[in-house]
Structures are given as C-alpha cells and as structure tokens.
Amino acid sequence: MSSRILPEFELLPHDIDEAVKMLGLHQGKASIMAGGTDLLVMMGDGFRADYVLSLGNIPDLAYIIEESGKWLRIGAMTTLAEVAESKVVQEKYTALWQSAAQNGSPQTRNMGTVVGNLLRASPSGDCCCAVLALDGWVVLEGPQGRREVAIDDFWLEYRATARRPDEIAVEVKLPDVKGNTTSAFRAMTRTTLDLAKLNAAVRLDMSGKQCENARVAIGAVAPTTIRVRKAEELIRGKEINEETLEEVGKVVSTEVSPIDDVRSTAEYRRTISGVLVKRVIEEACKGV
C-alpha cells in the first residue's frame, strides 16, 4: 500500500493553444506538471492542486536547438538527463551542463526539466543558478501570444515568478557564446544526493587573461537566486588573479542574506559564499 499522490489528470492538452485556454479557464487554480519532480514532492507534503495540467501529451516540447550565432533553445519538456547528455551544452554552456548533470539523482534527472527548475523558483535550484549566470530568457506563451522575460526579471520573490497564471513557459533560451566565453557551476551539499545548501555559477567573457564581462550568480543565500553585481564589477576589465579573487571572496559575503535551515546555517552560508564564488571563477578560468 502506498500513499496515493498522483491526481486524476483532467487537463491533458494536446497543444500549447489548448493548454493556454485551459489555464485561462481555471485562472490560477491549475498546477502545471512537466517532469513532476517538484510538484509531486509538494503534493506528498500535503499541497493539493485543484487541477493538474500535464504537458505530457503536447508533442515537440523536448528539444535542444542551437541556432548558431543566436541562441541555444531548450524546450519545456527537455529533461535534465537530456541536457546532461548534450555535447553542445557540455562544451559551450558548461555551467548549465554541470547544474543538470549533478542535479538530484539519475531517477529525477530522467524526469525533471530545466524549465521546471526555473519555474519552481527555489533559491537553491541548481539550473536557476546556471541560467542566471548564462543570461537566459524564459519564453512564455499566453492568450496574448508569446513574450520573453529575461531571467534577471523572472523571479519576483521566494517561489514566485513573472509567469502569469494563464501562461505556459515553453522554453528557455541562452544567448550564444563565443570561444572566449567560459562558465562553471558548483553546489555544496550535505551528501551527494541532496539539495544545495549553497550553489554558485559564473559566466566569464575573457580576452586573454583579462575578463571583459562577468555574470556571477549565487543560490540559497536569498529569497531567490541572485546576481552578485559587486563581484562582477570587481573583475570586469581586470585580470583574474589571486588578488582579484581575494577581493571577490570578501565582497560576496556582504551581498548575501542567507537564513538558517536544516541544511546549513546563515553564518556558514555567508562565510563560505565568497569561497565558493572564488572557486567557481577559478574553475571557469581553467575552461578558457
């Protein structure tokens, strides 16, 4: 006997238009399920959705498309495992690749999706961290058609996103990266299979030893995954060496507002945030 979690699926749209209509009908009462690795856990913990809309019957939502010189597009039903198996992602978007490959367990990677990870808007989401560093965009489709939201504007607060109740997130896009761009991701966990107590990702656009531009993201230290702009400013236009890294380490801890929970303490997160960012930058530099 097992505790039954799965609901009756009343909402099984066959295309995006139908899905958007269904969402419009049930204004805010429907939960969207892609892989279900977050939703089912929430339901196991007692969350009851009035309706669950499954994306399972909508064809062609699982893809990784590289539009050379423009975007890398990842569909809403593309699983973490598929991302982890992608050579393009591994070589060009290393931070995302690492965040997918280390995410959860083989079982959850086979079900869970990158887009789902972003929509969950958990401050400790591994892919959130990587997509924020990689300057991604979330593509939403609603009654008024398509719109794109920069990841910087996507998370409004703890577990809240810019997606409207009648919109479906259909894909995430990452701007194309050139040969001099490098990225890395790293999470700290209690055991190998655990949610991050702290995670960080960076994207560095390098010119020789000099960093032309940087995006630094850190998770589990604020209500949403955040960028550490002061750290970005510190390295922008500079050579990345021990000295700059030392400064970055110091500034990160002043930019975070972590809390105590079962995974760690606020004090530890604050102390280590700089170390983690420093190490992720070092790792990204190795990839140049």
Place this chain on the structure above:
Amino acid sequence: MQEELRVVGKRVPVKENFDKVQGKADYCATITLPGMLVGKLLHSPHAHARVVSVDTSRAEGLQGVKAVVTKKDDPRKIFTWNVMTYQLPDGEPQDQYIFDDVVRYVGEPVAAVAAVNEEIAKKAVDLIEVEYDVLPAVFSVEDAVKKGAPRVHDTAENNIGAPPTPVFCYGDVEKDFSESDTIVEGVFSTSKQSQAGLENAGCVAEWRNGRLTVWSQAQLPHMTKRMIAQALDIPESTVRVIQPFAGTGFGAGTDLCPEPYACLLTMKAGAPVKVALTRSEDLRMRFTREHIVRVEMKMGVKKDGTPMALKAKYTGDAGAYMGKILSGCGVALASNITEYEFKSMYQEIEAIYTHHLACGAMRGFGGMQSTFAREILVDEVCEKIGMNPIEFRKKYHRGVGGLGWFPDTKISSCGLDACLDVGAERIGWKGKWQGWGAKKEGIRRRGVGVAAMGWLSGAQPMLLEHTNATLKFNSDGTCTLIGSPGLLGQGVLAAHCQIAAEVLGIDYDDVRPLTPQDTDITGFDIGTHASRGCYCIGRAVEKAAQQARELFLERASKKLGVAADALDIKERRIFCKDDPEKGIEFREIAQDTIYSFGKDCRQITVNATIEPTEFAPPWQAGFAEVEVDTETGVVEVIKMIIAHDIGRAINPTVVEGQLEGGQLQGIGFALFEDIIISSENGVNLTDSFNKYKIASMLDCPDHEALLVELGDPTGPFSAKSCGESGIFLQAPAIANAIYDAVGIRLRDVPMTPERVLAALKNKSSTQTN
C-alpha cells in the same frame, strides 16, 4: 585445532535473499488480507496539551469508515512500547497509555481510523475534531530541570526520570586522579540518529474468533506478543505475532509503534487493519536512537600511559516517555568499562523528560556515545604524554580474564592487538602518521586517526537472553530450523543453517529456516538485539543439532549393529569411524524415522534451550584517513578501515556485509545525520529524506572491513558477534583524523562543515590572541 569444517566459514548465499531480490518476499507493506481495512492515525500538532475532547461523530458518519478509536477505547493499561522491559527482573519504567489524556510530543497519536481505503481513512482523520488545552513545553534537558519548568509527567518532579545514579563503580577515582600525571576531560554531545529503514513502520492486525494476529516488524516477536497483550488487557495466549521480512531493523523493531493502534482498530472494526506509516510519520513517531544528549568524561593516566581513573556521566534526553533511555545510558556506561584497564572508575547515568519523541534503540546502542568521548580523550592523553595512539591501545586494553561489562563477567577472548596491527598496516599508518604536532600546510590537509572498542554478543548475564531453537526432520534427511530471531535482513539465518549442517554432517541446502516466523510455532526467544543473533541463538541451534545428531547416531547404531560412539556423519552419510566403507545414508535413517514399518516410527524433532552467561566481546580497531578543506570545513573521508575480531566468521560474506553497512551508518552518524527538532514548538524539521540525509552508495568512501579470526572458547564454532559493530568507530576515528589534519578537537556529532569551520575559526582566533 578442530578438524576441517565443511559448511561453517563458507560464503554460502543467504537463503531468504533469493525471494528478496526477485521481489517475492513478503513484508508488512505487501501483506494483504481479504477485507483488509486501511488504518490512519491522527497526530497531535502540539508538543504538550491536554486533550479536552475528541469528537469523532463526523468521521464515523463518513461512508466507508469502519472504526474510529480514541482514549475511550483504550483499556487504559499502563505499558511501554519498549518490549525489552521484560528482560530485567524489575523491568524498565512503564509510563505510556495507548491514548492518554495528555499529549507529550508533536506527532503523538490522539485517535485512529479504519476505513475501506486510504483516501477515506485520510478524510475521516481530517473530520475528527479535537479540542486541545495547549500547555507550555520544554525542549532541552537544561530547560527541563529548571525551577518552574513545565512538567512532562505529574509524577516526575523537575522532569527527572532518573536522578544521577552511579552504576558498576570500582576503586577510588579521586585518589587515582590525584596520583595521575595527566588528566584530560571533555563534554561531548551526540545526535539522535534515525534507523531510517527502507520500509516505514507498519503492521497488520486481525481480530478473529477471539484471537489477535499481528503481522509486525518486531525484532523481538515473543516479547512483542506479551506487550500487546498487556496493553490491550487480554491473555497473552490470545495474541499471535507473525513476522514476515522486515524492511527495517537496526533496533527499530525492539519497540512497538503502530501495533497498539492497529489492534484497537481491528478489535472494533472486526476486520483486518493495516497501519502503514508514511516516511514523515515514521520519522516523527517511531522511537529511534537512544538520545544520550551529553557525555561528560574525564580520565587520568600516569606518564607512561598507565590508566588510573575514569569518571563519566551520561545524560539522557528521555523525551516524553522513558522508553529505552535508561538502558541506553546504562549500556554507554557498561560498555565503557571493558575497553581499558583503569584502576578505578566512577560513572553515573541520569535521564530527563522533555517534550521530544521518546527514545528507542539503534545499532551501537549507548556504546556509540561513550566510545566517541573515550576514544577522543585517549587520543588527547596520548598527545600529552607523547605516546603513539596505537601503542597506548595495545598496551592498556583489557585482555582475556579481564573485567567485562557487568560485575563478575570476564572477557573470554580478545583479538584487539591483531585488529590494531592489521588495520594500521592497511591504512598505511607508518607513512601517514607523522607524530604529534606534525605541521601540515595548504588549504586541504590530510590526517589519520585511530579508535578502538569492545562490544558484546548478547546482553547476558545482565539481561535475560533465553533462547530456543528447534530442528524438525523430514523423511528425506532435510530439516526445518524453527527459531525466532526476527527477520530484519541481518543474514543470521544463513549462519544458523551453517551451524546446524556442520554439526549434523549434512549440507547447507538440507537445513531450511522457517519464514515467516510465527509465535504460535516458534519456541520462546528474546529475538535480535545486542548483537546476539549468531552467538546466542547460534548456540541453541548448535545444541539442538548435537541432540539430533545423537538421535540419528542411536538409530543408525541399531541398523548397523555398531555402537553409536563409533559412528560419525559426513556429507550426508553415517559411517563407522574405523571402517568408513560400512555405513548408511543419512536420508535412509531419516526416512526410517517416519516411514518405519517395524513399529518404530519417531519423527526426530529436537528443541534446545540456551541461557548464555558469557558476553563474548568482539573487538575492533578503526582507522580513518580524512582530508579537511580549511576554507569550507568539508571533511572528506579518503579511507575507512575497520578490523573486526569476530572470533570465527561462520559466513564471512554476511559478516563483511554487516560491517560495511555499519560503515555507511557510522559515517552518517559522524558527519551529517541529524534529527532537528524545533526548539520553539517541538516540530521535527527533518521528517523526510530530503531533509534528514543518510549516506547513499555515492557517499561511500574507499573502505574495508577486515576480519580477525582468533576464536572464542564460548561461541558456536568460536564465533562472536558482528551485528552492531560496524557503526562505532567512524565518528571517533574521523574526529581523531581531523585533529591530526588541522589540529581541532571536535566534541559534537555530527561533525558538519559548519562545526568544523567554526572550530577552525576559533582556533585561529585563539592563536592570534
């Protein structure tokens, strides 16, 4: 030395595993009976409240609900979930009711429902209306003893369950401390670990024709039967406990959990009821590790290391009921006696009620906590006197004839020296340990540490460890082994079958263990706890097999016309020792016992009773190599070696499996497993496996379990125990290795990165000042 053994010592497969790996084994979770109902519990959301009223009318009105039980249905017999209370003449304290007027921890059941399916049962639970008078609560032993603190039980003044009580003391510690050259001391704290079984707590109960049958995960089925009868106020013979395979254990089955509620429900509903807890419920209400929340220990030695005096106090956070906290603290104390030859010892235990979940038992019961404190202090002492920590342990551990855990018990064998030698060799101690105060550089620093311990093979003679084993022979020369160790996956049935086959001169395949186990069939047995399964029950099996062997030889002697003592049995054949050609197949004799046409039928069924008296300590040395990241406090275990003095491994694969499983639980205890209870409201914040982390295979470091087999004169085929032993030495060996790496002494488990980093910070600020 004994003649060559044919079955004992061989790596034969555990028979029940064939069913298990094919998904064919039955567990409480899989058992389904005709007309079975689903039971659900209503838990208190409050840590402390008076239950003013429970209105079940709406729940009872829901279609599909067959019974709702509350305190009105409770026969109000005082009892305890701790069925081990029966192993002591005066018992352990009993202070529970199935449903009480007061709830004393978050999660305590207030009512239960049986319905035709889970959805309806859940709905019905939600429809029960409880009026609580919420009372103030206490969540630490420190707060609980303060003046004016809320009382957990009216009868326990200042919440003292047991005041500080000295036990098994000897010598004059104050005098010996004054004559010591070096004294070290510390206050240690340990966490409350969960058994975290794969199968959540669950049972099925069926009341039919005046009998109550309970399918339970009990490790101690016969005492479980007695306790259920006591709680329900029905004759013991009314109750029958059947034990299918349990997907859990590690001590979890030494306490009741859902059984009383399932029993009340089936008695009211008149249909079988299954109560299977969710993981969250399991973590919130199943009794788990004895919570010895504080260990204060002090030891004094001479310049050359000669152990002089040891003083210790063990404080138990009992939680809401006394459960096993007293025996847990008692074992911490008793197990601490045996390791080193201190001239004097003074140790006391105390237990304090709080509004936490009460304590059960978990693998390494009590010894985990005292071993952690003692082995760290030994390391400190060695540093102060400039002695190699391996040398100290070899020189000053107790040996054969030395003082055991309990007064008047003696050590029957000790292979610790060999364990220390083989373990040191395997970890590469000589190259890796660079002496006290060796300078280490870099962000990541490595260190090695050692720890040692002696455990037991059953808690005799302190506790009743009465065991029966029965062998019933079939006409084809095979037999059924009828015992009652509890089927918690420990693999001990393989050892029992090997022992019987070896004694009888038949094959391993010829001995079939009874599964599931059933108290209507099996003779009395305490069951499995205190690492007793192989040693205690094994001795009963050995004795039964010897008796059966005599009966077979007697019968063969008549057939062959040769005196019984001139006969031997090997490879299923009975033959004359002097003339091996002359003999008869074992099977033929077996057939003759059943299909005898000479008016001589007598099926051979023998039962043997054992009340062991020796406690036969297994010894162990543990070695850890760690790498500490000084920037993050992360401790990586590079290698973990345990060398275990098993006496003789009846089945080395099973022994290694036990020890390796213990390694993972020991690493979890050492580094990350921690049940966190809110100090504001008593809620368990770690009631799922994404919050309460246990080790997976991916967290398993390079590790080895090495067996030292020097024999024990009292054990079956010289065997001692290994059930609990795998789990003890990770925490102290890792703590000592961390010290070797970065020079910090940790006093608290789990040794999380947060604690390591804080200690490193503390150290560097002390040095700067």
